Amino acid sequence: xxxxxxxxxAFVMMLSLALSGCGSADADRQExxxxxxxxxxxxxxxxxxGETGEYDLVAEYLQSWASKNDITIAANEANYMVLNNPAxxxxxxxxxxxxxxxxxxxxxxxxxxxxxxxxxxxLGPLEHGDITLLITETTDGEYKGAAAVDxxxxxxxxxxxxxxNDDIELHTSGSYACSASMTTDIPESEPxxxxxxxxxxxxxxxxxxxxxxxxxxxxxxxxxxNLLASEKSSGQLFQLASFNCEAKAGYVPTSATAVxxxxxxxxSSFEKKFKSSYNNMKKKFEELEDNFVYTFTxxxxxxxxxxxxxxxxxxxxxxxxxxxxxxxxxxxxxxxxEDDSEESTEDDKEIYALAEISNVSTKGGKFKxxxxxxxxxxxxxxxxxxxxxxxxxLCDISYKKYDNYMTWPTKxxxxxxxxxxxxxGSEETVFAGKMETSECDVLASKTSLNMISYQCNxxxxxxxxxxxxxxxxxAAE
Numbered sequence: 001x002x003x004x005x006x007x008x009x010a011f012v013m014m015l016s017l018a019l020s021g022c023g024s025a026d027a028d029r030q031e032x033x034x035x036x037x038x039x040x041x042x043x044x045x046x047x048x049x050g051e052t053g054e055y056d057l058v059a060e061y062l063q064s065w066a067s068k069n070d071i072t073i074a075a076n077e078a079n080y081m082v083l084n085n086p087a088x089x090x091x092x093x094x095x096x097x098x099x100x101x102x103x104x105x106x107x108x109x110x111x112x113x114x115x116x117x118x119x120x121x122x123l124g125p126l127e128h129g130d131i132t133l134l135i136t137e138t139t140d141g142e143y144k145g146a147a148a149v150d151x152x153x154x155x156x157x158x159x160x161x162x163x164x165n166d167d168i169e170l171h172t173s174g175s176y177a178c179s180a181s182m183t184t185d186i187p188e189s190e191p192x193x194x195x196x197x198x199x200x201x202x203x204x205x206x207x208x209x210x211x212x213x214x215x216x217x218x219x220x221x222x223x224x225x226n227l228l229a230s231e232k233s234s235g236q237l238f239q240l241a242s243f244n245c246e247a248k249a250g251y252v253p254t255s256a257t258a259v260x261x262x263x264x265x266x267x268s269s270f271e272k273k274f275k276s277s278y279n280n281m282k283k284k285f286e287e288l289e290d291n292f293v294y295t296f297t298x299x300x301x302x303x304x305x306x307x308x309x310x311x312x313x314x315x316x317x318x319x320x321x322x323x324x325x326x327x328x329x330x331x332x333x334x335x336x337x338e339d340d341s342e343e344s345t346e347d348d349k350e351i352y353a354l355a356e357i358s359n360v361s362t363k364g365g366k367f368k369x370x371x372x373x374x375x376x377x378x379x380x381x382x383x384x385x386x387x388x389x390x391x392x393x394l395c396d397i398s399y400k401k402y403d404n405y406m407t408w409p410t411k412x413x414x415x416x417x418x419x420x421x422x423x424x425g426s427e428e429t430v431f432a433g434k435m436e437t438s439e440c441d442v443l444a445s446k447t448s449l450n451m452i453s454y455q456c457n458x459x460x461x462x463x464x465x466x467x468x469x470x471x472x473x474x475a476a477e
Contacts, residue, residue: 094129165455174407225318408444
């Protein structure tokens with residue numbers, strides 16, 4: 001039913017154009033664009049037949065395509081390209097539109113669908129204001145292109161992210177978000193036990209901690225923290241010397257390392273618990289079809305360790321600070337903050353908030369752990385933050401919450417969203433409060449954007465083309 005509404009709406013739009021006085025020319029233009037879409041997609045899929053590839057090769061194709069279609073290349077950088085189709089005569093003062101799509105080097109076939117639709121839409125209707133197409137590189141889950149874009153190329157009256165999706169969806173906003181830090185000074189003492197070990201976990205690629213489908217992706221900080229907590233709860237004797245990670249904002253930390261000093265009698269226990277933790281990770285990563293490195297190796301004795309009291313507080317925090325999916329309490333029940341290891345059920349469709357540990361450090365004589373939250377509204381984030389505040393207090397660790405913000409848009413997009421909501425014709429296709437991290441988040445963090453995300457596939461290509469060009473034609477009236 002959803003797809004029927006979408007295709008029916010596009011059919012009605014083209015039929016109305018054909019029946020109007022000047023509509024025959026517009027209908028002819030739409031037919032030209034449909035032919036161009038088919039040709040462009042055939043060329044792209046013939047040229048880039050593999051599932052993976054290099055962004056540079058696509059960039060070379062785009063230069064040739066731009067030349068053949070009289071399109072200006074406004075920028076051609078290492079990780080992104082900007083193409084421009086100036087306003088038609090008499091429409092120079094009309095509202096501008098920027099389209100944006102990604103080239104995912106690990107998912108070429110999907111990327112080529114949204115790229116074909118975007119390139120053809122860039123050609124525009126018969127009359128249009130200034131149209132720009134921003135094409136960005138994504139590699140191993142990292143939005144390299146979006147992060148590199150110069151904000152001057154984002155200036156536009158209307159900004160439309162075009163993304164490949166097996167379903168037809170319109171996303172009109174991101175989610176509420178905030179971060180918080182938990183800190184304490186670190187008194188030091190001399191190592192008491194005689195055996196130093198380094199525990200390290202590394203993962204490959206960049207992973208979204210707020211993706212509802214993969215929100216339980218193993219976080220190296222949490223994995224090692226849980227190992228330390230498990231050993232401590234068993235009464236084994238060890239001292240924590242350091243606990244740090246490598247992280248990039250917006251992604252699951254890529255690695256974490258802890259150095260511990262262990263009593264002679266407890267080495268075998270630590271090795272046993274590590275092996276159990278390792279086997280759990282091995283099983284998890286086999287399910288994910290992904291790679292990881294997780295080691296427990298002898299190390300040089302550190303010059304100092306964290307005092308026992310502070311170390312116990314840090315490990316207690318790691319044990320108590322559950323992350324994952326959070327829901328408000330129902331009557332006669334307690335608030336739930338589900339552990340990442342729990343499986344979702346059909347009743348879990350509405351996710352109210354997600355929490356993750358984004359960084360940890362014991363450098364410079366201070367322990368600092370950073371957490372990030374996303375939620376459907378500000379009240380839910382406040383509830384979740386209050387939970388973390390209580391946990392921090394119980395562990396004698398200071399807590400500071402930072403201001404809430406919307407991931408996107410940062411400017412009212414009512415008119416833009418209303419147009420596409422109407423032409424899609426089905427409420428089932430329209431979503432607000434997108435929790436997942438996306439290029440929209442990255443781009444909106446650079447400047448204020450009047451943004452929507454239009455998601456579809458090549459089978460919806462002609463309808464999407466009609467909707468996008470219909471909007472740009474309306475903007476030029």
